[in-house]
Amino acid sequence: MAKNFVRFQYKNQVDWGLIVNEEVLPLHIGDITTKNLLVGLQKKRIKTPTNIQSQKRISKNKITILSPITAPCQIICQGANYTKHSLEAGLNPKSKTYNLFFTKSDVSITTAIGDVIRPKYVELLDYEIELGIVFGKEINSTLHLDSYKPEEYIAALFIANDISARDIQLPQLQWYKGKSYRTFFPAGPILSVLEPNDFEKIPLLELNLTVNGQLRQSAKATQMVYPPKETIAELSEFAKIQVGDILLTGTPSGCALKAPGKLKQIFASFLPEHKKWKVFIEGQKKRNEYLQPGDEIKANIRTSDGKLDLGEQILQVKQGS
Structure with a gap:
């Protein structure tokens, strides 16, 4: 069964801990990177206590949750990887016969329990819940889809929110910029490190996002157009992956963004570029x-039976100065 870890601050000290019910069992390893945590677990330099009940634990309400994803890391994202989101973004799923990749700056990493800051010059701020994957093994050569095993490369899962400034991303054709402002990548709260029998549960994960209590996004991981195994194999053809690097697997429908209707798009095509936008x-x-x-x-x-649960993000939107 997956082990759920958090990175946290307690009494001015940063540490990693194992979640046990509503408490955290500190590992006493200090503020190490996500990469070093995963390597330490793999090489058994970092061990989780076998007799958990006898160890001193801390209540979760006494700690400050930090992002379980640390910089530096490479953040690779998939775009329009759910059919209905392709439609609302103005793409024709029948014509989009490719896996869309882009990147996001690790400056945008922030905690899952905290604030999202809207820059003062941004008006169209959007949300995107995504399943995040953390790589646990380097990729230095092409992986063959039919023969490689994704469980050798996927170390952990987490919740990601790919916050996006649509009025920067689209009119300026600046995906990297429009998705990379500080606080635009809430990650966590949990880093769920997988065991071999957990990989079959990934397609069973259900993604849900609400704004002010209203359900906006809801989907199952099985609805991805390009699932992780296929995506990682393709990614290996043109990218070098390090331990601790990230893959965001796309967002389902329900974002604030909605492409104009066909007639408006036809009308806009006759306008100069600046007027169109x-x-x-x-x-x-x-x-x-x-x-x-x-x-x-x-x-x-999480899965419907709760056996794989990545926790819950709680974010407040604030205006930047």
């Missing part, structure tokens, strides 16, 4: 789904 932004500003200061975002990913 001005019309787009004005149209999107009429949508109430975009995040506003004071909004609360909650997200969870």
Whole structure:
């Protein structure tokens, strides 16, 4: 069964701990990187106590949860990896016959229990719940889809929120910039380190996100167009992966972003580029789904039986100065 870890602060000290019910069992390893935690566990330099009941634990309400994903790391993302999200983003799933990759800066990493800061020049702030994968083994050569085993490379799972400034990302064609401002990558709260029998549960994971208590996104991991095994094999053709690097597997439908209708798109195609995007932004500003200061975002990913549970994110949107 997967072991759930958190990175936390307690009495001005940062440590990693194993979650035991509603308590945390400190590992007393200090503020090491995600990579070093995974390597230490693999090589058994970091050991989780066998007699958990006899160990001193800390209540979760006495600690400050930090991101279980640490910089530096490479953050590789999949775009439009759920069919319905492709449609709402204005893409034709029948024409999109490729796996869309982009990257995100590790400057954007932040805690899962905390604040998302909307930059003062951003008006179209959007949310994207995603299943995050942490690599536990280097990839230096091409993996063959039919023969490689993904469990050799996937070390852990976590909840990710790919916060996006749509009025930067789309009009400026700046995916990296529009998705990389500070606090635009809430990660965690849990780093769920998998055991061999856990991999068959990944397709059973259910993703849910609410804004102010209203369900906005809900899907199952089986709905991915390109599942992790296929994606990692393709990624190996053009990327070098280090232990601790991240793959975000795409978001389901329900984002604030919604592409204009076909007639509006045809009309906009006759406009100069700057006017086209001005019309787009004005149209999107009429949508109430975009995040506003004071909004609360909650997200969870788990199987229906609770045997694989990545915890819950609780985020408050605040206005940047």
